[in-house]
Amino acid sequence: MQDQPYGEVFLINKPLEWTSFDVVKKVRNALKIKKVGHAGTLDPLATGLLIVCAGKMTKQIDGFMGQEKEYTGTFVLGATTESFDLEKPVVPVDDPSHLTLKDVQAAVAELTGDIQQIPPMHSAIKVDGKRVYESARKGIDVKMEPRSVQVREFEITRFENNEVDFRISCSKGTYIRSLARDLGEKLKVGAYMSALCRTRIGDFLLSDAKELDNLIVEIKARHQTEQ
Template structure:
């Protein structure tokens, strides 16, 4: 009889990882999952191998809320090089076109940045994780295949110019889900009559999580070596932090009972629309809900111990 495989530890919480360069989000997820010996874990949206910064990893019950973090707003600091376009739109690719950078000025760039603030349309790069007939676009691109990609609407909340010279420029970008910063850089350069590609990309925020909360792989290794799994677990943030960017509602015992049984309820002080974080009568995190057209709050994701 075959020995039953150890499925790992049942742990719940969110780790805000400072993703290192040179690996995919899934590769680093699997590495951290092994370090924790966790039974269940998932990430909250891909970062390119070149990119670093905030990558929330969800363990156990927290995976129920990973989609909401995937859909949340993001913030980045990006550095781009003028005068060159690459096949991947970043420094990991091959240069396919060059142009002169003569005449580029900061004064000309600032009004262009204003044009790209607000709702814009982007055509996703072939080097993205979007799928065509079940196949990731980046895999098709590596095979030399290009397919038509419909434009997608995204929102750029703010664009701040951090640095500018004749060879590079850096931006702080706050944006909606689905924004491709590589495409944004190329489009800004095109509006300047020039070319550009990303050389550095660092995510500074994902939903409620920021770089200040992020932990490096090196720190995790040191903590594991010195304190084992117990010490690692202390770095996990509570499940409820995944909904900290939404209004919080405190429930009475009866209201919590009905919500736990899947019933929409009327809650005093609830917003008129959108998503809410729900806190039980003992200040415990219950889950998240959505305000319906009639003003009631419907449960959308509940943690298991609230059932």
């Protein structure tokens, strides 16, 4: 009998400041195969669940990417940044101290359900064949068209000291940084995202994910055993 083609799915807790491609490269080098990819980018300043597929399982990537995502994190009111997260310098907008939880909940309600959303300029979306973040870094403005996304749940889990902790369940293509921008605009004080963690993709949970370093050790140990 011939050996079945190799295929595997890894659930990884992406480290802070790593790109999703950095993680793929690390797994690819450990496996010593070329066919490795991820199912949904996480920004460098985000942590949490990253699905990495290897071998024949790379054919399942589109299916994983299409599933609902869940995130937790923090928005900061009263300021913004060019990237709507901490990748760029913080710029004060307006004093948010007058805002109440009720005010924030009312704005959140307007950003829940089927909404139109403009992706951030600092994102990997392609316009005219180019990544828009490449244009943004050169100071070139690119017209971004609104996209239909679904924010099924937008729960505030803490509101104090101008910070909004949240839990969001949303469709593929939803940018949490854009929700930060839009929340700040609705409240007229500005907002940016200071922390983000992806906790779920479909039925896959962050609690079942492995730390990258531990996974690499396991893969290398497996290879030594097989040799």
